[in-house]
Amino acid sequence: MSWQSALACWVLRRRMRPETAKPGIDVERARRLTSKRAWLPKVPSGWRLEERYGHDAAPLRGEWLLHGQPSHITVLYLHGGGYYFCSPATHRGLVFPLARRSGARTFSLDYRLAPEHPFPAALDDALAAYRKLLADGVPPGSIVIAGDSAGGGLALATLLALRDAGDSLPAGAVLFAPWTDLAATGASMTTNDGLDPMFYGRAFAPAGKLYSGDADVRNPYVSPLYGRFDGLPPLFIQVGDTEVLLDDSTRVAQKARAAGVSVELQIWPKMPHVFQIFAPFVPEANRALEQAAGFVRRVTAAQAVETS
Structure with missing residues (x-):
């Protein structure tokens, strides 16, 4: 464990975790604090950022990170934030280095948030964004869907x-510590409750209901852990071993492998939730993103060979 990672955990334990111990969910406070703390990295050299603003005829919002040279790889990125806060801007610290390392042009979707827009709004937006790529002529075999936390579950x-x-x-699909069980039944919700530097386990079930609304929280489109995994493309999962969400990754990996899906599961020791967002400060984040980018390049290259 690097000193940079230890410092990040120290800060999270003192500033972030106490927020998750408070009763109820203060949506506006979460959005305000995240917006204030958002670190906006510079656009990588040779790349450009293009924002897309939705309207009634085309409600999809988000931002493209595009390289000066054409890329045969496209990443559709879905940010985390419990389905009720954060945005493409708050996750540029993760999206930018993933795009740069993989060479993929990346669309980071600004999907609608709960509680104003509960399930299935976020899923509808993600489906619409993917289908828009196909309608624009992007080959499905050149696309990787990626996301972290709630965005990983949404992916x-x-x-x-x-x-x-x-x-x-x-x-x-690339899944960074995906939130896949909004019913919060994983054993790690309890066993890692005192180890996770970012969250208390009891914070997740109320957040799950905030997003699911009137839907069953075990609906597979809400909590994909409860779905069938047969026929899915390869999955790449990274998670920290002290996370309360650890079992949301390990159970998905187990079910997917049992269904014949190729799964690469990496469990990183003593890493906080979505530690990849701390690149380039945390060296483990840099290594993790390089490996995720390698997966993006491999699966799209394999699809290109198969298609040809």
Whole structure:
């Protein structure tokens, strides 16, 4: 464990975790604090950022990170934040280095948030964004869906919904500590409750209801852990071993492998939730993103060979 990672955990334990111990969910406070603390990295040299603003005829919002040279890889990124806060801007610290390392042009979706827009709004937006890529002529085998935390769960739910609808599936998915069980039944919710530097386990079930609204929290499109995994493309999962969300990753990996899905699960010791967002400060984040980028390049190259 690097001293940079230890420092990040120290800060999170003192500033972030106490917020998750408070009763109830203060949506506006979470959004305000996240917005104030958002570190906006510079656009990488040779790249450009293009924001897309939605309107009634085309409600999708988000931002493209594009390289000066054409790329044959496209990443559709879904940010975390419990489905009720954060944005593409708050996650540029993760998205930018992932795009730069993989060479992929990346669309970071600004999906609608709960409680104003509960399930299925976020899923509908993710499906619409993916289908828009296909309609624009992007080959499905050149696309990787990626996301962290709630966005990781949303990425997996998107795969389930695409498969069930008979859509062409992407080359794979990158899931950073995905939140896949909004019912919060994983054993790590208890066993890691005092070890996780960012969260108390009891914070997740109320947040799950905030997003699920009137839907069953165990609906596979809400909590993809409860879905069928057969027929899904390869999955790449990274999670910290002290996270209360650890079992949200390990149980998905187990079910997916049992269904014949290729899964690469990496459990990083003593890393906080979505530690990849601390790049370039934390060296473990840099290594993790390089490995995730390698997966993006591999699965899209394999699809290109298969198609040809």
